[in-house]
Amino acid sequence: MSSDVVIAHEPTSPGQSPVPVSMRDPRSAAPDDVVIDIRELSKCYRVFPKPSDRLKQAVLGWKRRYHRDFWALRDINLQIHRGEAVGVIGRNGSGKSTLMQIIAGVLTPTEGQVGVRGRVDALLELGSAFNPEFTGRENVFLYGAILGLKRRDVEARFDDIAAFADIGDFLDQPVKTYSSGMKVRLAFSVQIQLDPEILVIDEALAVGDNLFQKRCHQRLRRLRENSGVTLVFVSHQQEVIRTVTTRAVLLHEGAIRAVGQPGEVVLEYRRLLHDEEKRSAVGHVRQLERQASKTRETARADAQANGTPSCFGDFDAVIESVEILDELGDPAGQFTAGEPMRIRIQGEVHTPLTHLNVAIRIRNKEGVKIYSWGTLNQDIDAWATTGPSAEPEAFWDREFAAGERFCVEFACDCRLGAGFYEVQAMVAEERDQYYEDERVLHWQDEAAFFTVRVPKDQHFFGGVCDLNMRAEYDDA
Amino acid sequence: MTTLSRPIVISPEGPSLLAWLNPVAFARTMVGHRNLIWQFVKRDLRNRTRGTHLGFAWDILNPLLMLVVYTIVFSSILEARLSGKQTETAMEYALYLFAGLTAFQMFAEPFGRSAAQITSKRNFVKKMAFPLEIFAISGVLTSTIHAAIGFALVFLAALLVTGGVAWTAVLLPLLLLPAVFLAIAAGWALGAMGVYFRDLQQFLGTSITRLLFFVTPIIYSVEMVPEKIRWILYLNPLTVVVSGVRSVVLAGEQPNWLAWGVWSAIGLVAMLLSYAIFMRARRGFADVI
Numbered sequence: 001m002s003s004d005v006v007i008a009h010e011p012t013s014p015g016q017s018p019v020p021v022s023m024r025d026p027r028s029a030a031p032d033d034v035v036i037d038i039r040e041l042s043k044c045y046r047v048f049p050k051p052s053d054r055l056k057q058a059v060l061g062w063k064r065r066y067h068r069d070f071w072a073l074r075d076i077n078l079q080i081h082r083g084e085a086v087g088v089i090g091r092n093g094s095g096k097s098t099l100m101q102i103i104a105g106v107l108t109p110t111e112g113q114v115g116v117r118g119r120v121d122a123l124l125e126l127g128s129a130f131n132p133e134f135t136g137r138e139n140v141f142l143y144g145a146i147l148g149l150k151r152r153d154v155e156a157r158f159d160d161i162a163a164f165a166d167i168g169d170f171l172d173q174p175v176k177t178y179s180s181g182m183k184v185r186l187a188f189s190v191q192i193q194l195d196p197e198i199l200v201i202d203e204a205l206a207v208g209d210n211l212f213q214k215r216c217h218q219r220l221r222r223l224r225e226n227s228g229v230t231l232v233f234v235s236h237q238q239e240v241i242r243t244v245t246t247r248a249v250l251l252h253e254g255a256i257r258a259v260g261q262p263g264e265v266v267l268e269y270r271r272l273l274h275d276e277e278k279r280s281a282v283g284h285v286r287q288l289e290r291q292a293s294k295t296r297e298t299a300r301a302d303a304q305a306n307g308t309p310s311c312f313g314d315f316d317a318v319i320e321s322v323e324i325l326d327e328l329g330d331p332a333g334q335f336t337a338g339e340p341m342r343i344r345i346q347g348e349v350h351t352p353l354t355h356l357n358v359a360i361r362i363r364n365k366e367g368v369k370i371y372s373w374g375t376l377n378q379d380i381d382a383w384a385t386t387g388p389s390a391e392p393e394a395f396w397d398r399e400f401a402a403g404e405r406f407c408v409e410f411a412c413d414c415r416l417g418a419g420f421y422e423v424q425a426m427v428a429e430e431r432d433q434y435y436e437d438e439r440v441l442h443w444q445d446e447a448a449f450f451t452v453r454v455p456k457d458q459h460f461f462g463g464v465c466d467l468n469m470r471a472e473y474d475d476a
Numbered sequence: 477m478t479t480l481s482r483p484i485v486i487s488p489e490g491p492s493l494l495a496w497l498n499p500v501a502f503a504r505t506m507v508g509h510r511n512l513i514w515q516f517v518k519r520d521l522r523n524r525t526r527g528t529h530l531g532f533a534w535d536i537l538n539p540l541l542m543l544v545v546y547t548i549v550f551s552s553i554l555e556a557r558l559s560g561k562q563t564e565t566a567m568e569y570a571l572y573l574f575a576g577l578t579a580f581q582m583f584a585e586p587f588g589r590s591a592a593q594i595t596s597k598r599n600f601v602k603k604m605a606f607p608l609e610i611f612a613i614s615g616v617l618t619s620t621i622h623a624a625i626g627f628a629l630v631f632l633a634a635l636l637v638t639g640g641v642a643w644t645a646v647l648l649p650l651l652l653l654p655a656v657f658l659a660i661a662a663g664w665a666l667g668a669m670g671v672y673f674r675d676l677q678q679f680l681g682t683s684i685t686r687l688l689f690f691v692t693p694i695i696y697s698v699e700m701v702p703e704k705i706r707w708i709l710y711l712n713p714l715t716v717v718v719s720g721v722r723s724v725v726l727a728g729e730q731p732n733w734l735a736w737g738v739w740s741a742i743g744l745v746a747m748l749l750s751y752a753i754f755m756r757a758r759r760g761f762a763d764v765i
Contacts, residue, residue: 054764058672105605106603108762108763109488111488112487113485113486113488114487116484116485117484122603122604122605124602125603128603128604129599131523133527134519134522134526145512145515146512146606
């Protein structure tokens with residue numbers, strides 16, 4: 001890690017700026033040059049489990065709390081100097097937008113304060129003040145008024161605004177006919193003609209096309225270098241952060257994780273993303289292990305407490321483990337096309353039950369259901385040839401006593417295309433033999449994962465599944 | 477580039493309720509936003525008839541058609557009269573009704589929408605630092621302009637029917653003042669409440685406005701109400717406004733100045749108070765909307 005970057009794993013103490021001295025613009029040695037001074041800033045949202053709890057809190061709030069606190073920002077300290085271009089990055093929900101909204105004066109902080117010198121023009125969402133029924137021209141004047149410009153000021157700059165927006169005849173069409181890119185172009189053009197002092201931009205420019213984005217960034221740079229405009233912006237485009245900003249801030253879970261030279265901060269961000277990805281994969285395995293040791297009662301309580309959609313049911317029977325195995329019965333996570341695979345589901349029945357159906361479903365990364373199969377499907381197959389209940393082996397007919405365990409293995413040759421797959425597992429009590437009426441006892445999303453590789457040099461195919469095609473052609 | 481001024485501090489506390497109760501600062505902000513307010517009045521006015529072929533003409537046609545409908549209904553179908561005035565023609569009654577209704581609408585229109593005033597402007601709350609307080613003003617100004625068109629028609633019709641308008645008609649703007657103050661006050665107080673209690677929107681625009689219509693002497697006159705319960709009418713500020721408007725415009729009589737003065741004062745205080753409440757409450761708007 002270069003010395004230009006301060007990684008703040010611990011919250012920085014009050015008054016101590018995480019900005020390394022080397023990053024400061026030489027012109028801005030005077031403390032007066034701090035245009036945005038964020039001190040010990042925290043923002044807490046109240047999260048109400050039910051909408052009615054909000055009313056209860058308002059009326060009976062002195063008695064007890066009806067909400068959970070969610071700290072979107074925790075103890076942020078940051079000084080931004082005049083003429084700086086500060087980029088803010090971080091994952092979704094890391095507090096970026098909340099920070100922008102507080103600087104823009106839209107949100108009130110819970111603790112700490114922000115001192116702002118100069119007028120803040122916030123593009124939290126470009127074009128959000130436009131009235132769709134009016135023409136672009138009319139909206140330019142309205143927008144000018146919103147931003148505090150007199151009519152004649154807007155008139156004087158109108159040609160510049162129109163030229164930069166470059167939307168041609170659409171200027172005299174109602175804004176409702178605009179594409180989102182056109183709206184952004186027009187709004188941004190008005191905004192930069194205003195002699196802004198501090199521009200706060202929250203991902204607004206990402207909508208424009210590449211050429212327009214390039215022109216925006218050039219213009220922003222000119223504004224910054226010639227007029228001393230200060231820029232603060234959020235972007236998910238790491239390239240933009242690296243090329244446009246003079247300093248970057250990485251937010252993570254509401255706190256500043258790193259601040260300093262943009263390239264280094266972007267690198268730290270990517271490191272963070274990688275770690276998170278690894279952790280989430282490990283997390284799933286852990287969750288599974290935890291689930292396995294759960295009794296019916298705790299599983300039910302847990303599912304209700306979390307309200308997670310990933311697990312639900314009556315828990316009269318629970319799935320304790322879902323394993324993906326290779327040919328030899330060893331746990332496996334990766335298959336090449338055509339390889340045998342088995343999915344083993346084990347669980348326990350808590351009350352005497354019959355007519356059970358244990359099933360799996362495979363989804364790809366995009367969430368598309370690729371395949372589902374269950375013991376009931378197999379039973380239906382059997383009944384089709386021998387008539388209902390004639391087959392004594394049907395899983396359907398098995399009677400489970402309380403405490404009895406079940407183990408079902410689904411075996412197949414893996415005919416899936418290259419990719420990452422999720423296995424969902426379910427145990428249900430069926431009331432008829434056609435999937436018409438079932439009671440889900442335990443449904444587990446993301447019960448297991450596996451990846452499929454399609455090597456280039458043997459049986460290579462494209463798409464989500466192998467149809468095992470044969471090309472036939474005339475003998476030449 | 478302007479020189480660096482003293483920083484504006486955004487902090488959890490913010491100015492107190494009392495700090496907002498400053499009439500001078502209040503007046504200064506309103507004057508400061510006059511351009512913006514005017515833009516939104518224009519936007520409201522145009523928005524209503526936007527996309528129609530006749531455009532602004534509808535703003536005149538609509539009340540005119542309403543006046544015609546009333547005249548037809550009351551002259552040939554209902555033959556309604558305000559009690560005690562046997563000389564009165566159906567046309568005069570229609571005019572009475574229309575004048576009262578115009579004054580009532582001026583208040584009821586922004587009042588009915590007040591609770592939804594902020595919640596319907598999500599972008600202005602969440603996406604920019606916008607002086608949300610101007611919406612109460614621009615809303616009432618818009619309805620006042622609509623009322624002005626209505627009253628112009630009343631004058632015109634009165635000229636045609638009775639051959640002249642009493643000089644007391646010049647008092648009309650003054651008489652409307654309590655309704656204007658109270659409508660703005662409602663815009664702030666109910667607008668802020670509506671953010672936290674959305675249920676307010678559900679009955680304010682319908683039940684409450686309709687109830688208000690019936691406890692205001694519009695389709696009847698104050699004299700028609702039994703004296704024992706007449707005082708109830710005077711708890712309604714619109715009674716003073718509506719009957720006062722009729723007195724000065726149609727009857728050429730002086731209104732009840734005492735009641736007018738009381739309600740004007742109450743309206744002014746209510747306006748300042750609800751402004752302070754609004755400015756205090758708005759700090760939490762973005763959290764809730």
